[in-house]
Structure formats: structure tokens, C-alpha cells
Amino acid sequence: MLQALVITLREGFEAFLIVAISLSYLRKSGRAALAPAVHWGIGVAVAVSALGGYLLFHSLNQEWLDGPLALVAAASVAWMTVHMWRTGRRMKGDIEGRLKESTARPGTAAFAGVFLFTLLMISREGVETALLLMQLHETTYLVLGALLGSAAAGGVAYLWSRYGHRINLALFFQATAIFLFVFVVQLVIKGAHEMSEQQYLPYSEFIHSSTEAWGPDSTFGHILTYLLVVLPLAWIAIKSIVTKSPIFPPPPSAPVAGRSAAR
Helix, strand or coil, rough: CHHHHHHHHHHHHHHHHHHHHHHHHHHHHCCCHHHHHHHCCCCCCHHHHHHHHHHHHHCCCCCCHHHHHHHHHHHHHHHHHHHHHHHHHHHHHHHHHHHHHCCCCCHHHHHHHHHHHHHHHHHHHHHHHHHHHCCCCCCCCCHHHHHHHHHHHHHHHHHHHHHHCCHHHHHHHHHHHHHHHHHHHHHHHHHHHHHCCCCCCCCCHHHHHHHHCCCCCCCHHHHHHHHHCCCCHHHHHHHHHHHCCCCCCCCCCCCCHHHHCCC
């Protein structure tokens, strides 16, 4: 349940951010007439994500795909978290830059550019979410966790839209990245175990017996489960104390501590 909650929270929040930044840029740049292109892009992206989820769900009936899909999911998560760790602070500028290129075209071309940009960005988040959730299909309360994560993503997105300057997005993405890196370890173990069971790997018997002892019910599996919670919280605490990077920074207009006293 916890994995599903964090996955949908992070992916959902990224999707909300993409939409919010896109619509805000179009309004500020005087291209509000292109907002329907964003709306259409969202609608089609949801349909594409649903289709991707449907196909992935039915692929789970094919045992030979279990291992490869787990490793694909692990690679997808690893790439996504590294990318967001490096570019999270520039996310707003990157999105606005791409939209600027799309809206520079005349007439229908601008509409199509914004539509395709929204479609690709949102469907990427949706398919990634479906791919990751499919790896948790045996998890208890999976649907509840996904629903709570989606609701939390909407709530965080609302807070960002109202109090964007008060949310430390860099710290948020870093903490969830650490969570997902631990999840990658679980996916790699699962993928290697399933692929060795199908005799896809060299030394399959050795790998299968080794990863069997690292399963979710083993001591190592329990440690990984605890690390999913402990490591992100520890990172937040360290960043807040050592680098003085609070989760909710004061607004820019707030006086710096000690400045008023010095005056």
C-alpha cells in the first residue's frame, strides 16, 4: 500500500505540475486561447494511460513477461528519479521553454504543438504509473493506496498553486527519489528471480536460490521495507538541519532571522 501511495503521489504531482505550469504560461504569454489544447491533451493522455494499463494488466497473465517487465520498471524508475533529481529545480523553466517553441508556430500548428506536448508529458507519467503499479498487483490495499496517493497529489498540487513559494519542491523530489531507489532494488530482485525461474539468465539456478532468500518475507525484504520509510525521513531531517532547507521555506518577503534585531 505504501509503495502505491508514494508512486501515485509523485507521478500524479508531476502530472499536476505539468498542467498547472502549462496553463499558467499560456495565460501569462497571452496565448490563453491555446488552453483547450492542454485540455484535449489531458483527455487523450488519460485514455492512452488507461489503454497502457489495460495491456500491462493482461500481460501479467504471461509468466514469461513477469521478469522483463519488472526490470523495465526498475530501469524506468531509476531514469526518472535521476532525471528529476538533476532537473527538478529547472522543471518550470524547461516546460515553459518547450511551450514557447510550440506556441511560436502560427495557428493550427501552435494548437497541435501544445496538444502533443501535453499528450506526451502526461501519458508518460500515466504509463509509468501503470507499469509500476502492475509490479504491486499482489500488494494488500493496492487500490486504496493508489487512491490516497492520487488524492494527496491533488492536495499537494493545490497547495503549490496557492502557496508555491512555501513548498520546497527540490526536497520533495529528493525524498521521493530515495524512496523509489529502494523500490528499484526490490524490482531488480523480483525481476532477476522471475527471469532465472524461466531460465533466461546464466547461472539461473544460483540466482533463483539466492533471490528466493531475499524475497519480501525474508529478513532482507523486511529491512528494505523499513528503509522505504526511514531513508526518506532521514534525508529530510539531515537536509533541514545541516543545510537549513526547511520543507516549507518562509515567503520571500519574510525578514531573515536576526536582521530585525540587528537593526
